Each structure stands twice: as C-alpha cells, then as structure tokens.
Amino acid sequence: MSASEIISIYAIAAIWFMMMLNVMLSIGGYIYIYRCNQSDGHIPMDHDEYPMVSVLVPAHNEALVVQRTVRSLLNFDYPKDKYEIIVINDNSSDDTEDILSDLAAEFPENRLMCVSTDKVVGGTGKSNALNIGFSVAEGSVIAIYDADNTPEPKALRLLVENLVADPKAGAVIGKFRTRNRNASILSRFVNIETLSHQCMNQAGRFFFFKLCTIPGTNYVIRRSIIESVGGWDVKALSEDTEISFRIYRMGYYIKLLPQAVTWEQEPHLLPVWFRQRVRWAKGNIYVMMKNFKYTFDRNAGPMRMDALYYALTYSIMLSSLVASDMIFLGGVLGKIQVRLGGFSTALWGMAILVFIADVMLTLSLERNEFNLESMGLVAMMLFSYAKLWVFVVVKAMWDMLMDALFKREVKWDKTVRYVESDS
Amino acid sequence: MERGEILVVYPEEAVKRSRPDNLSAIAQILFSMSYHVDWAEAEYAADEIKFYDKVIWCATAESDRLDPLILDGFEGLLLVLGQPGGLEHFGIKPVSGLEGKLIGTCDYMFEDNYQTRNSVEVLNVGSYDGPAYINGTLNVLGADLPLVSGSGNVHYIPLIDYTTEFAKALLMQEIGQWLWVWDSHMHMYSQHIVLDEIYPFTDPYRLQQIVSHMVELKMNFVISVMPIYDHADYPAMQRFCEVLRYAQANGGAVILHAPLIQTEFDFDSLAAHVTTAMRNYFDNGVWLLGMEVPSEWIFHEETLGILRRSRTLFFSDADAFDSRFVNEYDIHEYLKLGNQQVVPAYKLNETGASHTARCSTAVYVNVDMTTDDVIYAAIDAVKDAPIPMQSLWSMEQGLYADDFRYLTWDRNTLIVNGVQRFNNYEPAEIENKFDYKRNVYYRFVTNLANQNQFLIGLSGVVLVLFVFLVFQSRQQMHKRFLKKSIKTTDGEGS
Numbered sequence: 001m002s003a004s005e006i007i008s009i010y011a012i013a014a015i016w017f018m019m020m021l022n023v024m025l026s027i028g029g030y031i032y033i034y035r036c037n038q039s040d041g042h043i044p045m046d047h048d049e050y051p052m053v054s055v056l057v058p059a060h061n062e063a064l065v066v067q068r069t070v071r072s073l074l075n076f077d078y079p080k081d082k083y084e085i086i087v088i089n090d091n092s093s094d095d096t097e098d099i100l101s102d103l104a105a106e107f108p109e110n111r112l113m114c115v116s117t118d119k120v121v122g123g124t125g126k127s128n129a130l131n132i133g134f135s136v137a138e139g140s141v142i143a144i145y146d147a148d149n150t151p152e153p154k155a156l157r158l159l160v161e162n163l164v165a166d167p168k169a170g171a172v173i174g175k176f177r178t179r180n181r182n183a184s185i186l187s188r189f190v191n192i193e194t195l196s197h198q199c200m201n202q203a204g205r206f207f208f209f210k211l212c213t214i215p216g217t218n219y220v221i222r223r224s225i226i227e228s229v230g231g232w233d234v235k236a237l238s239e240d241t242e243i244s245f246r247i248y249r250m251g252y253y254i255k256l257l258p259q260a261v262t263w264e265q266e267p268h269l270l271p272v273w274f275r276q277r278v279r280w281a282k283g284n285i286y287v288m289m290k291n292f293k294y295t296f297d298r299n300a301g302p303m304r305m306d307a308l309y310y311a312l313t314y315s316i317m318l319s320s321l322v323a324s325d326m327i328f329l330g331g332v333l334g335k336i337q338v339r340l341g342g343f344s345t346a347l348w349g350m351a352i353l354v355f356i357a358d359v360m361l362t363l364s365l366e367r368n369e370f371n372l373e374s375m376g377l378v379a380m381m382l383f384s385y386a387k388l389w390v391f392v393v394v395k396a397m398w399d400m401l402m403d404a405l406f407k408r409e410v411k412w413d414k415t416v417r418y419v420e421s422d423s
Numbered sequence: 424m425e426r427g428e429i430l431v432v433y434p435e436e437a438v439k440r441s442r443p444d445n446l447s448a449i450a451q452i453l454f455s456m457s458y459h460v461d462w463a464e465a466e467y468a469a470d471e472i473k474f475y476d477k478v479i480w481c482a483t484a485e486s487d488r489l490d491p492l493i494l495d496g497f498e499g500l501l502l503v504l505g506q507p508g509g510l511e512h513f514g515i516k517p518v519s520g521l522e523g524k525l526i527g528t529c530d531y532m533f534e535d536n537y538q539t540r541n542s543v544e545v546l547n548v549g550s551y552d553g554p555a556y557i558n559g560t561l562n563v564l565g566a567d568l569p570l571v572s573g574s575g576n577v578h579y580i581p582l583i584d585y586t587t588e589f590a591k592a593l594l595m596q597e598i599g600q601w602l603w604v605w606d607s608h609m610h611m612y613s614q615h616i617v618l619d620e621i622y623p624f625t626d627p628y629r630l631q632q633i634v635s636h637m638v639e640l641k642m643n644f645v646i647s648v649m650p651i652y653d654h655a656d657y658p659a660m661q662r663f664c665e666v667l668r669y670a671q672a673n674g675g676a677v678i679l680h681a682p683l684i685q686t687e688f689d690f691d692s693l694a695a696h697v698t699t700a701m702r703n704y705f706d707n708g709v710w711l712l713g714m715e716v717p718s719e720w721i722f723h724e725e726t727l728g729i730l731r732r733s734r735t736l737f738f739s740d741a742d743a744f745d746s747r748f749v750n751e752y753d754i755h756e757y758l759k760l761g762n763q764q765v766v767p768a769y770k771l772n773e774t775g776a777s778h779t780a781r782c783s784t785a786v787y788v789n790v791d792m793t794t795d796d797v798i799y800a801a802i803d804a805v806k807d808a809p810i811p812m813q814s815l816w817s818m819e820q821g822l823y824a825d826d827f828r829y830l831t832w833d834r835n836t837l838i839v840n841g842v843q844r845f846n847n848y849e850p851a852e853i854e855n856k857f858d859y860k861r862n863v864y865y866r867f868v869t870n871l872a873n874q875n876q877f878l879i880g881l882s883g884v885v886l887v888l889f890v891f892l893v894f895q896s897r898q899q900m901h902k903r904f905l906k907k908s909i910k911t912t913d914g915e916g917s
Binding site: 009016020023027030034037038334335346347350351353354357358360361364365367370 | 686687871875878879881882883885886888889890892893895896897899900903904
C-alpha cells in the first residue's frame with residue numbers, strides 16, 4: 001500500500017467522521033431550535049426585576065455604520081431607565097465621535113455615553129476597548145454589540161430575561177443574521193454559513209452538551225463573571241471564544257436563544273472576508289492551544305468536549321481536507337494514483353447530498369431562506385467557498401508562526417465596513 | 424538521410440481533405456509487414472522518386488489527381504491504387520463508359536482459398552491491356568474486369584476505400600504479391616490464437632477446459648496474462664499458474680500483457696512494473712516468451728525502451744496508425760529493433776481466423792468477455808485454416824528486465840535469471856491453509872467495500888431523516904407565520 005493510499009484512507013475516514021459529527025450536531029440543533037420556535041422566548045418579569053444593563057459597543061473608525069447601530073440600540077423595548085449605551089470610540093480618526101455626540105443630543109432621555117480613547121490607552125483591539133467600557137459601566141448585566149449591528153427591538157429583553165431566570169447561565173447569546181446578504185455572491189455564502197455553521201452548530205452543541213461559544217456580539221453576561229475573570233484577554237484575537245472557555249471553567253453554561261436576533265454587516269469582498277476569517281482562525285487557534293489541556297482534565301466538565309471539538313477542527317479536519325485536495329489535484333495531474341478497492345463514486349455523491357441536505361435543514365427553520373436558489377448556492381459553496389477555509393487556516397497558522405519567530409505584536413485587524421444602500 | 428524501402432506518393436489533399444484513413448490503412452499494413460516506408464506528397468515526389476525502386480501511387484479520391492510526369496523514367500516496382508489517370512504508358516487505360524465514382528461487386532479469393540464477395544467503390548476505373556497477372560474479378564455496370572491486375576513491374580488495384588477489414592486484407596496480400604518477384608511460392612507466415620487479457624481471477628475451471636480442448640487438438644496457442652504486482656504467493660495465483668504451467672508444457676506459450684497505463688509514466692516506473700510482473704510469473708514457474716503491447720508504444724521513447732526488451736511482440740491493436748501518421752510518426756527506430764512481431768488478424772468473418780499469410784497474425788479471444796460458443800468456434804476455425812500455426816517455442820526467444828533478470832530460449836535450452844529451467848509440467852501442492860495475514864488493519868485497507876456500503880447506507884438514513892425534519896419545520900414555519908398573519912388581520916379589524 002502506497003503512502004498516497006494510506007493518506008487517502010485517513011482523509012476519507014476523517015472527513016466522514018467530521019461530517020457525521022456535524023450531522024449529529026445538526027439534528028440536536030434542529031430539535032433545540034424547533035422547540036425554541038414554539039414560544040416567543042420571553043420570560044416575563046416585573047419592571048423592577050429587570051436589572052440595569054450596560055450595552056458596550058467597541059467602535060474603531062466606525063463612522064459609516066455606527067449611527068445606524070446606535071439608533072437600533074436606542075430602539076430596544078427594554079425599560080429606558082434600565083439600560084445604558086456605552087460606545088467606546090477607540091482611537092478613531094474619523095467622525096465617529098461627532099456622530100455619537102449628535103445622537104446623544106438628539107436622544108437626551110436615553111443614557112448614551114461615548115468613551116473616547118487615544119492611541120496611548122486605546123486602539124489595540126476589541127478586548128482592550130471592552131475593558132475600558134466595562135470600567136465605566138454601571139450595569140449588573142453587560143451586553144455586547146459590534147458597531148455594525150442592528151439588533152431587533154426585543155433582542156435585549158429576551159437575552160436579559162433568560163439570563164436572570166437561570167442562575168446557572170453565565171451568559172446568553174442570540175442569533176446574528178446577515179443584513180447585507182444580497183450585496184454579493186460572497187455575502188450570500190456568508191449568510192448561509194452564518195445560519196448553518198454558526199447558529200445550527202451552536203444549537204447542537206448546546207442541546208447535547210450545554211455548550212455554546214460567545215459569538216462576539218448580541219450577548220449578555222453577568223458583571224460578576226467579568227470581574228472574576230479580570231476582564232477580556234487582550235492577547236486574544238477572538239476574545240469571545242476565549243472568554244467562553246473561562247465561563248465554562250467557572251461552572252456556568254452559555255445559553256443560546258435564537259429568538260434574540262441581531263442583523264450585522266458581513267464582508268462582501270473577498271480580501272475583507274479573508275482578513276476577517278484569518279483573524280478569527282488565529283484567535284481560535286490561540287484559544288485551542290490555551291485550552292487543549294482541559295480535554296484531558298476530568299474536572300473540566302463539558303468544556304472538555306468543546307476543547308476537543310476545536311482541536312479536531314483545526315487538526316483532523318484541516319489535515320484531511322488538505323490531504324484529499326492534494327490527492328485530488330495529484331490525480332488530475334496524473335502524479336498520484338490511488339487504487340482503493342471497494343470505494344464507489346456513489347459514496348462521494350452521497351457525501352455531497354448529505355452536505356447539501358444538512359445546510360438545507362438549517363435553512364428550513366428560517367423564513368425566506370429555504371428555496372431552490374439557496375440549494376444551488378449551497379452546492380456552489382461546497383466547491384468554492386468551503387474550500388477557502390483551508391487557505392484561511394493555513395494563512396493563520398503561517399502568520400502565527402511568523403509572529404512567534406519574529407516576536408511580532410499581535411495586532412487587531414479591523415473589518416472594513418462599507419455604506420449599504422437602503423434597499 | 425536514411426531512406427526506407429518503399430515510397431508512398433499521395434496528393435496533399437489526401438491528408439487534408441479526402442481520405443486520410445486510406446493512408447493510415449496503408450501505413451498499418453506496411454508496418455505489419457515490417458517494411459520501412461517513406462511518404463511523399465506529390466508536389467515533392469519528383470525529386471525523391473529516383474531514390475526508390477518501389478513506389479505505391481495512391482490516388483483514391485476524386486481530387487487526388489497526381490501528375491503522371493512524376494513517374495517519368497521510373498522503372499521500379501509500381502503499385503497503383505485508385506484512379507490510374509495519365510498512366511497509359513504503364514499499360515493502364517481508361518475504360519469507356521465507366522467514368523466517375525461507381526459501385527461494383529468483386530469476387531476475390533485469399534491465398535488460403537477463402538472466397539469472398541463484397542461491394543466496393545471504384546473511380547475512373549482503368550484496365551490493363553493483356554495483363555500477365557490477374558486476381559479476382561470486378562463487375563461494374565455489367566462489365567467484368569480484373570480486380571487486381573498487373574504486368575511486369577506494375578500492379579493496379581482500382582479500389583478507392585482501404586479502410587474495411589476486407590480491403591486491408593486484400594491490399595496486404597496484393598502488396599505481398601507485388602513485391603514477390605520470384606517464381607517460387609511466397610513464404611507463409613503463421614497465425615496464433617491468443618487467449619487475451621487473462622487474469623488470475625479468470626474462472627480457472629473454464630480456462631482449464633479451454634486449454635485442455637486445445638491441448639487435445641494438439642494446437643499451438645498463446646495465453647496473454649495480465650501483469651500481477653502483488654500477492655503472487657496467494658493460492659489463487661498459484662492455481663492460476665498451475666494452469667499456465669500445464670498449458671506451456673503442452674503446446675501453449677505464455678506472454679505478458681502490457682501494464683494498463685492510466686497516468687503519466689516514465690521509463691523507470693514502467694520498467695519496474697514489468698520487472699515485478701515478470702518476477703512474479705517466473706517465481707511460479709511460468710516462462711514468459713514475449714509481450715503483448717498496444718501499437719501506440721512504438722512511438723514513445725519510454726515504451727520503445729520496453730519493446731527493446733522483448734524479442735517477440737504481439738500488437739494488440741493498430742489504433743496508433745491514425746491520420747497523424749504520415750506527418751508525425753517515424754517508425755524506423757522501432758523497425759530497427761528487428762523484433763519478431765505479430766499483428767491482429769483482419770476479421771473477415773465471425774470466427775476472426777486469419778486468411779492472409781503475408782505477416783504473422785494473432786486471433787485474439789477475450790475469455791472473460793466471450794461466450795464458450797464463440798471461443799470454441801474461433802479455436803476450430805484457426806485449427807482448420809490453411810494458414811499454419813506456429814509454436815513460440817519453435818522460435819528463439821528473449822525477454823529482459825531490470826537488475827539483469829532475463830529469460831532466453833534458443834529452441835533447446837531455457838535460461839531464466841542465469842539458471843537453466845525446464846518446460847515440463849508437474850502438479851504442485853497448493854496450500855489450503857494459507858495465511859493471508861489479514862489482521863483488522865489489513866482487512867480494512869484492502870477491501871473497503873463494506874465500509875463503502877455502510878457509509879452509503881448511513882447517508883441514506885441521514886437523508887431520509889433530514890427530508891422528514893425539513894417537512895416538519897416547514898409545517899411549523901407555515902403555522903407560525905399563518906398565526907401571525909391572522910393576528911395582524913384581527914388587530915386591524917378591531
């Protein structure tokens with residue numbers, strides 16, 4: 001048996017293992033979301049029971065989108081006297097501060113605060129900005145929204161009600177949708193990926209293991225937890241994933257509430273998307289390396305599963321995809337010949353069908369997403385968008401290696417925004 | 424410049440427009456007969472023709488009008504194919520009333536007295552005045568003419584399509600006749616019946632029966648075995664080789680079929696594969712006397728290197744002789760090797776038996792793809808044919824591989840890898856309790872059919888479940904938004 005055949009078997013086994021793992025998570029996620037959809041998600045409380053909430057919005061040069069975001073936050077159906085909005089204008093060089101000042105003047109009855117930083121204390125990333133915002137926050141519950149978000153009015157109330165009602169929940173996260181999904185074919189792909197991978201996958205993990213990863217926006221967290229863990233890790237490029245692991249270790253779980261929805265602007269150009277995903281991948285790998293030891297820690301509880309899941313994704317999934325792509329390419333070029341008796345073309349056909357069905361199952365739970373056009377997009381994704389993931393992770397690993405070798409400072413790479421048309 | 428023995432003169436249009444297949448057929452026939460051939464477009468032929476004493480004049484389409492002045496002063500052997508316009512001084516004159524392209528019927532007898540009748544096309548057919556040589560008859564519009572005629576050095580065949588099996592066989596026989604300038608009978612080359620593409624998993628009982636049948640008929644026959652690279656010690660391989668040893672000791676000869684090449688290759692890897700296959704057969708007492716190869720192998724340096732290693736070559740096809748042949752291919756390098764070559768017989772009837780003896784021919788029978796009736800009919804036809812059979816053991820043989828591995832046979836002594844061997848058959852003990860070394864890992868990696876079936880089944884279950892869940896969620900969505908819509912309507916009403 002040749003080396004290429006052994007690698008092929010490994011790739012086949014690993015890909016099918018990961019695919020079946022995702023199928024299982026999709027089934028769990030489906031059941032969870034299906035159940036959630038049977039109610040509106042509210043757990044009514046008296047006015048006095050609603051805690052004070054500080055909504056933190058880190059903003060670095062967000063003049064293009066921040067006004068729309070703040071207006072959405074001001075439009076929450078949460079009691080006006082029970083929440084404050086703190087926008088951390090993090091070393092911006094654009095008009096962000098002026099826009100916020102105008103908004104504060106326009107809505108004097110709301111508690112809207114702008115904390116501006118300079119390049120001495122700010123401008124080093126989202127974690128640092130959140131820590132600055134947190135230092136002036138008064139709420140016992142902290143809510144986080146990115147500066148490009150437009151949450152639905154009920155989102156905050158839903159999140160807070162579910163957090164208060166469950167003392168074991170350290171944080172409650174909502175769902176985020178793509179506001180600019182029709183901007184380009186890329187944003188169409190991102191929209192589908194957001195729903196299928198990020199939401200459905202989260203729901204599946206929560207259903208089976210009571211595990212969720214904070215998505216970086218549209219979530220509430222107890223103030224006491226932030227204080228206990230000493231704020232956000234400024235070294236982490238994906239501070240959300242990092243803090244999720246620390247919440248698990250404190251014995252809390254993170255709850256997913258799909259009825260709490262925010263709409264956000266996703267990259268519609270490939271270079272912007274690529275840079276954002278490389279940053280995410282670097283952040284996730286950092287968290288994986290930091291927490292992998294807990295996979296073997298019997299006292300770590302369910303988070304062992306999450307640590308293992310991340311490790312599987314960035315080791316087995318990556319290596320198997322690289323291997324299968326190389327063998328495919330080698331085969332096409334006539335450089336590699338694999339003779340594995342017993343495997344049929346039908347198997348690959350079934351794998352493609354399962355992938356498409358898996359994603360379509362997720363879309364069936366959304367309004368206006370389940371249609372033939374989406375099915376065509378999903379099929380296209382498999383051979384285009386999905387393949388990019390390998391390049392993203394390889395680039396992230398390369399960057400991390402270079403950062404370590406040359407002792408480069410880890411930099412926050414802000415996602416570039418653009419002005420959306422009103423349509 | 425090195426020149427061939429025969430010059431084929433053809434019009435430029437023959438390649439570009441009219442009938443390049445005819446040139447391919449002629450090339451294939453002359454290759455089969457091992458002639459070194461050169462090709463010349465009519466435009467350039469005038470300067471070349473003086474260097475040759477054998478010329479084939481190919482004018483097989485309406486546009487193929489060759490300037491007869493090219494042949495001025497030519498006194499060698501001339502074979503005219505197609506329309507003979509302007510060659511009156513060679514004795515071929517036009518026949519009044521038979522101008523243009525016409526369909527006729529020809530009767531022709533091959534050298535084994537096999538009589539045929541076929542419809543053929545002719546163009547501006549001509550006639551010899553008092554030919555010294557005639558073979559076959561041609562009936563066109565009620566006129567009876569010789570099909571092939573000749574006088575002195577010149578032979579004339581009026582047919583214009585040489586792409587059919589009949590026309591190729593006819594042309595091969597007539598080229599042989601045209602070039603045979605002596606009074607004695609021509610040498611008759613042999614034919615071989617070849618059981619083709621035999622694998623170890625070919626039904627051993629059926630193979631044994633076919634072999635035994637030919638042994639009983641005291642026939643010479645050939646078995647072309649596929650190369651085996653792994654598991655040569657398995658009982659199945661040993662049983663297979665047992666049949667081959669029995670065959671080779673009783674009139675049969677075993678040759679090695681070329682590896683099936685599906686990807687790019689180089690000489691080293693190809694030679695390594697051939698060496699492994701040879702070793703596996705030699706180790707089981709099977710003495711390979713030659714190779715069966717595709718004709719394409721003539722034209723590549725890598726494969727030519729393999730052809731150099733086998734004294735006897737069976738060509739499994741003539742597919743390489745396509746229309747590119749005239750301009751691009753050069754087979755002189757191959758012909759210099761001087762191999763004993765065998766080409767596929769032209770199939771003139773269902774049995775496939777050869778009816779020409781102008782070169783050594785093979786009648787291929789694929790045991791796995793052919794019914795018993797057809798196989799036994801082919802065997803009987805070859806046995807009863809006047810074209811003689813010849814054992815490969817009656818010729819000197821040599822087969823070489825990497826690392827000084829070789830087989831030589833000088834019609835008396837068999838040397839394999841430097842050791843004298845004997846071609847006799849003694850039944851061998853085949854181990855019944857063979858250890859296949861099939862541990863869990865081995866079972867998994869060598870046959871993934873079960874895993875394949877399992878995963879397909881699992882995917883099927885997942886798909887059915889997903890379809891059900893999709894149906895359920897769409898119903899829920901429908902109810903939710905229907906309820907909202909009704910609520911909204913009620914609210915508006917109140």
